[in-house]
Amino acid sequence: MSGALAGKVAVITGAASGIGRASVLAFAGAGAKVLAFDREPAVDDLASESVIAQQGDAGSEADITAAIQRAEAEFGRLDIFYANAGITGGTPGGYFDATPELWLEVLRVNLIGPFLAVKHAAPVIARHGGGAILCTASVAGLRSGAGPAQYSASKAAVISLVQTASQQLAGSGVRINAVCPGLIETGMTRPLFDGARAAGKLDKVGMLNPLGRGGEPDEIAATALFLCSDAASYITGQALAVDGGLSASHPTAHRPAEQKGAAW
Template structure:
């Protein structure tokens, strides 16, 4: 009979670990950075918008936790390598990465401009790929690591007026699986989260034209729990997937959508 390891210590803790969160200047990225810090990780909150990242650092530190802001363009390979080199040079390791940076631009196959299509894939797919490429050498050397990719329910289903976004998030769904299979032998786990409608302003290009009554009606029709989610609804799953409690989970996509994809 195969010997099983002991269950992880309770409560869930990330003490002693170093985490990088991209797109941490607002929304899901900020909530994730705060939650990882509360769980004990030292968090590097990176964003193209340094002001936003710095505010996330302030919130982490004001709560008594360890956080650092960094300016980073996920679409720039040299910039991502520099951020990772700085983290490893300063802290000696990198245990957790939440690859969260992304954009949403509405459009159909007939109305989406090529510039919008290219930018969507550049940020969402190339940016996530370059983030993984930057962090994997250190995690391979450590023989451990957890990468959490922000995909979307938009990568699991088809939606009107979201041609580029649906396609890019579908790519992230399978990139998550590919990375998980490729790097499992090095002790690296790769999982994805698939948020539904989250009330951060990110979905405004699609939902912004609706007044509050119309939005409530639409949400009521399509989301069994009857409300949009919040960034704080997403963050605990990131912490879980980063932790030893998820040590036998890799290559999985977790919908966090109030039941939307079950309709």
């Protein structure tokens, strides 16, 4: 979608790696000016003629407002805010090994962060004629089995936030949607992918997906680019799964097309 974001200005959180980094490069490649935001110093590596980098906490109201103000001050407007930053909390079960403090931190980053994006970015975007807000949710927010409990609950809440915010933003010219990645190789999932590589079983990763593989950050970035572009001008309040088909069904081993002699 070369030129799809020409003249647009975007803020992208969680930009130092994975989906966020891929999205910064995709948005800039499509003509946007981008403020790349992350708490990790590696975000500074993205700085270029089209990208300014800013360190900060996606769950901090002061840091989010500072990022929005800087993007508007340096680039003259704001059209897009992609609230991508997220954490898992790292506890597999989430109920019996986790603490309330862990749950609160996950919710602070994963849910309060997108809330702050809507609260502070939407009025600025509307003032400049409208645009888009995008939030990274997850297939873990659609049903159980794709992440720790606290992470799954936070992502389900992000989907609800997008739905309710779309109603609150009616008439403002600001659209809001969520993208729900499946199994994507990022810093968050790297231990799983690295373990599979070490065991010589990388081909087994994503085997429950109809497409039979894990995804790449670039594939989510391409979806994010579409949802934030004018090509998605009639889409708001939606949660789009980009997961190789995983969420289309409960996992099953019945694969007719993979059986020898399958008739078409």
